[in-house]
Amino acid sequence: MSAAVGSPFPAVAVEQHRRRGRAAAVQVRSSAMAAAAPILDDLRLRCATPLPLLRHVADAMAADMRAGLAADGAGELKMIPSYVYSLPTGNETGLFYALDLGGTNFRVLRVQLGGKDKRVVDSESEQVSIPKEIMHGTTEELFDFIAARLSSFVAKEGGNFRLQRGRQREIGFTFSFPVKQTSIDSGILIKWTKGFAVAGTAGKDVVACLNAAMERQGLEMRVSALVNDTVGTLAGAHYWDEDVMVAVILGTGTNACYIERNHFIPKLRHLGPVTGNTIINTEWGAFSDCLPLTEFDRDMDADSINPGEQIFEKTISGMYLGEIVRRVLAKMALESDLFGHSFADKLAEPFVLRQVLHVSASDIQIIFFLSTFWCWSKLNHKHYLRTPHLCAMQQDSSNDLGEVQLILRDVIGVDRSSLAERRVIVDVSDCIVKRGGRLAGAGIAGILQKMESDSSGLVLGRRTAVAMDGGLYENYPQYRTYMTEAMVELLGPKDSENIVVEHTKDGSGIGAALLAAANSKYAAHQPST
Numbered sequence: 001m002s003a004a005v006g007s008p009f010p011a012v013a014v015e016q017h018r019r020r021g022r023a024a025a026v027q028v029r030s031s032a033m034a035a036a037a038p039i040l041d042d043l044r045l046r047c048a049t050p051l052p053l054l055r056h057v058a059d060a061m062a063a064d065m066r067a068g069l070a071a072d073g074a075g076e077l078k079m080i081p082s083y084v085y086s087l088p089t090g091n092e093t094g095l096f097y098a099l100d101l102g103g104t105n106f107r108v109l110r111v112q113l114g115g116k117d118k119r120v121v122d123s124e125s126e127q128v129s130i131p132k133e134i135m136h137g138t139t140e141e142l143f144d145f146i147a148a149r150l151s152s153f154v155a156k157e158g159g160n161f162r163l164q165r166g167r168q169r170e171i172g173f174t175f176s177f178p179v180k181q182t183s184i185d186s187g188i189l190i191k192w193t194k195g196f197a198v199a200g201t202a203g204k205d206v207v208a209c210l211n212a213a214m215e216r217q218g219l220e221m222r223v224s225a226l227v228n229d230t231v232g233t234l235a236g237a238h239y240w241d242e243d244v245m246v247a248v249i250l251g252t253g254t255n256a257c258y259i260e261r262n263h264f265i266p267k268l269r270h271l272g273p274v275t276g277n278t279i280i281n282t283e284w285g286a287f288s289d290c291l292p293l294t295e296f297d298r299d300m301d302a303d304s305i306n307p308g309e310q311i312f313e314k315t316i317s318g319m320y321l322g323e324i325v326r327r328v329l330a331k332m333a334l335e336s337d338l339f340g341h342s343f344a345d346k347l348a349e350p351f352v353l354r355q356v357l358h359v360s361a362s363d364i365q366i367i368f369f370l371s372t373f374w375c376w377s378k379l380n381h382k383h384y385l386r387t388p389h390l391c392a393m394q395q396d397s398s399n400d401l402g403e404v405q406l407i408l409r410d411v412i413g414v415d416r417s418s419l420a421e422r423r424v425i426v427d428v429s430d431c432i433v434k435r436g437g438r439l440a441g442a443g444i445a446g447i448l449q450k451m452e453s454d455s456s457g458l459v460l461g462r463r464t465a466v467a468m469d470g471g472l473y474e475n476y477p478q479y480r481t482y483m484t485e486a487m488v489e490l491l492g493p494k495d496s497e498n499i500v501v502e503h504t505k506d507g508s509g510i511g512a513a514l515l516a517a518a519n520s521k522y523a524a525h526q527p528s529t
Helices: 011-023 029-047 051-070 139-155 206-216 229-240 266-271 295-303 311-316 318-336 361-369 373-378 387-394 402-412 419-455 471-475 477-496 508-518
Strands: 093-101 105-114 120-129 169-175 179-183 186-189 221-227 244-250 254-261 277-281 464-469 499-503
Touching: 029 318, 029 419, 051 266, 051 419, 051 477, 093 139, 093 508, 105 139, 105 508, 120 139, 120 508, 139 206, 169 206, 169 229, 169 508, 186 206, 206 221, 221 229, 221 508, 229 244, 229 254, 229 277, 229 464, 229 508, 244 419, 244 471, 254 311, 254 419, 295 311, 295 318, 311 318, 311 419, 318 387, 318 419, 387 402, 387 419, 387 471, 387 477, 402 419, 419 464, 419 477, 464 471, 471 477, 477 499
Parallel strands: 093 169, 169 221, 244 464, 464 499
Antiparallel strands: 093 105, 105 120, 179 186, 244 254, 254 277
């Protein structure tokens, strides 16, 4: 996930506009609104997501899924096999650990499982901040640091947590960096992202690195499952509801995974006949076919650190919605004198990564690595228009849109605004959020329709659950509404009644522990309950 950088407006143009504003004693608000109207009308037209377009998106998503399953690089979606052939059933018993590494903090968790009757007897976790020098150090330094903190956490084991006699501790490893997974318990790091620059790790098996570090610490523990956060979310939700077949994260970034029959994964046939199912990590943020894009999307993409990549993510996820709205408002203010002489510097300032590096490491982690946009408000709240601000403005039901006025003043720096101008702000926000929510719904429908087609009617004809995690989905009611409305339109009222969307908050951690249990070397000896 990447923040957009760069401004679409040169400093000279902004300064000239500011001087014109100071020279004008009185602004004609009606004239400004009339000039802004065509921009809003064009935005509505280009962001429109009618049913035929949504069908194109859903069909293209399904087609690209098939291409990615056939061969690596055949489509935009990577369709990465997770090698998770055994999902938790509820029969699992014993003590299992999880390690969630995806940013400048990592989390360690332990869970005591009691089988079908008791399920999760108890769980507890700790979060550890990674020093910058470790993030920029060597492979051994990073994994030794992690293993040492994990060892300290294990040393506090007690109470309801008991390791069965004769067993080695096992851990599920959630690793949210690009890897080429080669089995359920191995994966080669492709490259570090998210501010990490650890020397010597690329091209190595990260599980082997962690196992070696734990051995150096004298910690009797082995990694039995390597997963990403989306796969962990699906596993955690499936533990409680066996009808869960799909998991989607809609937060700062976005991704989706689902349960696929091995028969429909041609690129794995070289492994020989494989029956059963596995979880496929779609990496759907890279999808781009048929998307209704605007000049603002294209400019933001061009100014980002990964131009031409992650277009679906840049259209539907929380990291980008506020930035797109800012760019629309900046054009309106520059070309139509929206806000009159109160044209603010902040409208010309994009959400620039280098402008937030002065905050604490934990706040940087909150932006990039928790897959929840809601915590953005912790970081430099008064300086940038963010997705939570869009939500707050859309929730404003007052006659004078007072909350919108406060956000314009405190966040953007517009001291005076008319009610008509505030309504324009809400309309612009709604255009971008509606498009994002409906496209997300089309993506989910595309996954379900692909599964339905391959199963001869065994998905939509019965109860099927979609596990959802992420702050955007959790905290933005309008976004949720637009997403579900699009799913109903595409699936039809009858089939959509069988689709249940379940919010699974922070399920990836316990999901990794559950996958460690399901893929335990002792799994064959689990007692039936």
